[in-house]
Amino acid sequence: MRRGISIAAAVTVVALTASACGGSDDDSSSKPKDPKDVSGTITYWDTSDAATEAPTYKALVKQFEAKYPKIKVNFQSIPFTDVEQKFKSAAKSGKGAPDVVRTDVGLMAEYASLGYIAPLDGTAALKDTSDFAATPLNTAKYNGKTYGVPSVTDTLGLLYNKKLLKQAGIATPPATWDEFIADAKTIKQKTGAYGTYVNPDSYFLLPLLYSNGADMADPSAKKITISDAAAVKALTTAKQINDQASMKVDFANAYQNMQAAFKNGKVAMLIQGPWSVSDTLSGSAFKSDQANLGYAPVPAGAGGKAQAPTGGHNLAVYQGSGNLDASYLFTQFMTSTESQVAIAKGTGTLPTRQSAYTSEVTSDPKVAGFKAVLDKTARPRVALPQVGSLFTPLQQNYVKILQGDESVGKGLDATAKEFQKLLPGYSIG
Amino acid sequence: MTTAASTGNTKKTARGDSSPRPARVSALRRSWDKYWYAWAMVTPVAVVITVLVLYPLGYGFYQSLTNANEANVATTIGAFHRPATYDFVGLDNYWHVLSGADGDFYPRLVWTVLWTVSCVVLQVGLGMALAVLLNREMRLRGFYRAMLILPWAVPSFIGVFAWRLMLNSQYGVFNEVITAFGLPAQNWLGTPLAQKVAVVMVNVWIGIPFNMVALLGGLQSIPKELYEAAEMDGASPWQRFVNVTLPGLKPVSNTVILLGCIWTFNMFNVIYLLLGNNTTGDTDILVTFAFHKAFNGISDYAGAATYGIIILALLLAFSTFYRRNTLKSEQA
C-alpha cells in the first residue's frame, strides 16, 4: 500500500500545481479596467427551471452579450438537484468549474468557508448595495464578507383557498398555529376538504421552529438548540398538525401530492413558497378564478412571533475563475434593477432590489401577495457551513416523529447528538 | 466463468509446449515468447482498469486512513490558499465504524444483508420459475420471452421513475389495482416497512430478466438424456426438478447468485431514486449511506472511503467463501 500512498500524494501535488498555475488572476483584478475593455468567455451555471424559467435568463444573457460585445457567455443549464455535487467537484479540481454560478442561499456559507467562491466586496459585481433588501443581502454574507449578489428571494407563507375558508365560515386566515389546527378541523367538518397537507421536508419545518423561538443552532454561543424546550414545543405542534389537520402524507411524493391536492381544492391551506404559485394557479380550484388564492404570513407560535426562512438564489463568482473581471460585470448585469424586473415579469419570482418592485412588477398578484409576507416574516437562517449536513439528521428524525416511531423528545435528542458530531466544539443546550 | 486457473484444461492450451524449439534462454525470455500475444491482448483492458478503477481505489484506501474532509484538505483556488491540515489516523476510522461507535454501521449492515438476500432469493427464484415455464415448446413462446426480458432493456432510472409514479399512495395506479383485487391500499413509500417492501419489489422487477435469461440458457444445456433416464426410473416431475434440473443448473445458478449478491449489495439507483429525501434513513443500505457521507454538506472523504473499503472487504470475504463452497459442491 505504500506505493498507493506515494502515487496518491504525487498526483495530489500535480493537481495542486496545475490548479495554482491555471487559476490566479490577481493582477487583473487589482487594477480595475474600463468595463468596455473587458473581454473573453465566461461560463454561467444556471439552475432555474429548465422548462419555465430558463428562457428568461437566456434572454438576459443575450442582452448582456449585446451590451459587452467582447464578452461571450456560455450558458449552461444544470439540474438543481445535482448542482451542489457538481459544483463542488469542479471547484475543488479547478477544472470544469463555471465562472458564475446561481446558488441557493442555503449553500452560501458552505461554499464560502471552503474557499470556492470569491468575496465580492469592492468589486464591480456589487453595485448599489443599499438598494438590496436587508434580509436577502444578509444571506450573501459570511464572516463579515459578501460572497454573493442576491438575485431572487423567497420565503414561506400561508397560501389558502378563499372559497373553502369562506364556506367553513372562517373570515381571516389563522394567525397562530393553534388557530391553524382549529380552522383545519372546522374546514374538514364543514367542507369535506382537508385543512392542510404537511410537507415532511425539514425546510418546511423551519417556520414552526422560528415562530416558537427555536432554531437548529446558535453559532455565537456555540450551542446546539434543536432539542431545547422551544424546539420541543415546535415539533409537538408539527405532530399535532400532521395528526389533526393534514391530509395523509405520502412521504416520497409529498411535494407533488400536496400541490396537486391544493390546486384542485382538496386541501384548503398550505405552507408554501412563491415558486409554487404559477403551478397552483393552473389547478382547477384557481384556474378560472385567480383571486381565489389568498396569501398570508405563516402563523405565529407561542411567543406571538411569525417567522419564516429566507430562501432564494444569489449569484456567486468562482474563486478560480480565469476571468474575474468579466464575471463581476456579468454578475452585476444579471442582478441590476432592469434584469430583476425582467426576471420577475418572466418567472413570477421576487426581486431582491427594492427598486425592482415597480408598479408593473407588483401588479402581478403573486409578487404582491408574497412581497407583503416577505416584509413581515422573512428572516435569515443560521449561516453555518455545515448546515447542509445538519438537515439530514433533522430530516430523518422529523419523519420518525411524524410517523409516530419516536417521541418528540427522543427524536430531538437524537438529532442533537448527530448535530454534535457535525459541529465540533458545540454543546447541547 | 471463474478465475481461469481453477478449471481443468490447462495443459492443452498452454501454447508452444510441444514445439521442439526451446533452446537455453532465460525463463523470462521464454515466458515472454510464449505469452506475449496474451499479454498484448489483455493490456488495453488492464491499463484502463488500473488507471480508472484501481487508482481511485488505492486513493480511497489512503483517504480511509486519514481524517480528510472537504474542509481540511489542501485547497488552492485562485487567490484562496489553504494548506492541508488533515492527519494520518491509521485504522481509527475502521475501528470507529466496526466497533459500532458511529451507531450507523450495524443497523445499515443488517438491512443491507436482508435486502440483498430477499432480492436475490426472489430474483433467482422467480427467474428460475419463469425460465422453466418458458423452456418448452408452446405458442407465443418468442413473444413471452421478449416481453419478459423487456425490463432489462429499460434504463433502471426510468424503471424507477415509473414505479415511483405508480406507487404514489394518493395518485398512483398501483393502489387502484390492488384494491380492485380486494387488497387494502397502502402508503407504499411512507413508512420504513412499506418502503422496504417497495424497494425490494422494484429491484426484483428490474433484476428478474437477467436471471431468467441466464437460467433459461442453463436449462437448455442440460442433456435431455438425463431427463429420459429419470423418467424411466419413474421419477415424478418434482423429483426430476430436484434431482436433474437443479444440479444441472448449478454452474449457472452459482454464478448468477454470486453476481446477484454483489450487484444487489451495491444497488444504488433503486433506493436513492425511489424514496427521495423524506425518509427516516432506515431504508439506506451501506452504499447509499456512504453516498450521503460523501455528498451531503461538507464532504466526509475519509468516512465515505472507509465505508467503501469495508463494503469491498465484506464482498471479497463473501465471494471467497462462496466460491470455495460452491466449488466443493460442484466437485462433489
Place this chain on the structure above:
Amino acid sequence: MTAATHEPGATPPAAPARPLPATPRGRKVRGRQERAPWASVALHCTLILATVIAAFPVVWILFISLGPKNAWQEPGQVLSHLSLHNYSDVLAHSDLAQWFLNTVIVAGGTTALGVFLASTAGYAVSRMKFPGSRQLMWTFLVTQMFPSIVLIVPLYLLMSELHLLDNYLGLILAYATTAVPFCAWMMKGYFDTIPKEIDEAGRVDGLTPIGTFWRLIVPLAKPGLAVTAFYSFLTAWGEVAYATQFMQSDHYTLAVGIRTFAQDQRPDWAWTSATAIIITIPAALVFMLVQRSLVSGLTAGGTKS
C-alpha cells in the same frame, strides 16, 4: 457444450412417470401437444400475468405521456385527451436532440470499446493460460464489488488530470470500466465453449494467435458478442452519476438532460414521461436486435463455470 446444441423442449411432460420409448428424437415425442389442456391454460395464464407485470410500468409511462399535463393525477383524462403534445413540447423546448446525439455517441463508443476489450481479454484468458490471467479475472470480480459512486471525487480529479472531463472519450472509458469486467468474464466462458481444434487449425494454416482470434473465433462467437454489445450499450445508455458529474450541458446525455425537468422534488411528469419513452425506444430496439442471441450468448458464458 457448444452454443449450437441448445434445443427447446428439454423439460419433461406433465404426465408423471409414464414410461417413454427411448427414441433418438426425444424432442418430437415430447411435443407439447401432449400437455393436458388444463396445464396449457395454466401455463399461458401464468405467462400472461408475468408479461403484464413486466410490461406494465413501461406501458403506464407511455400512457401518461400521451395525456394532458396533469395526466399523472388524473389518468382517467388521458383517453379523452390523447395527443403527442408532450413530445412536441419537449422536443421544441429542450435540447433533447443534442442530448440524444451525445448519448448515441457515448453509447456507441462504449459498445465498440466494450466489445473490443471484453473479447480480447476473454479470449486471452480462455485460450492462453498466461501468468497473471488468474489475477486479472479476480480483479474483474473486485471491480464489481467496489461502490464506485463513493469514489467519484478522486475519479473526477483523475479525469481532470487526464483531460478527460467534459469529453466523450472520458465518459466512454469510465463506462467501459463498469461494463467490461462482467463482459470479459462472460466472453471467457463463451470462448471456452468453442472447440480448441479451431485454434489448432488456424495455427496450422499459419495464422498468428491474433489472426486466429480475428478470422476464425470472432465469427463463431457472435451470440456472446451480441450480449456484450447489449450489456455495454445499456450501461452507457442509462447511466446517471458519471454523466452528471463529468459532462457540461453541451455534452449532456439523455439521462442527465431528463433531470433538468425531472427533479427529485418536483418532477414535471408530462415532460419526464415523454422523455422516458424517447429514451426507452432505442434501448428496446437494440434489445430486439440482439434478443435472439441473448439466451445462448449469456449462458454459454455461464455454464462453463
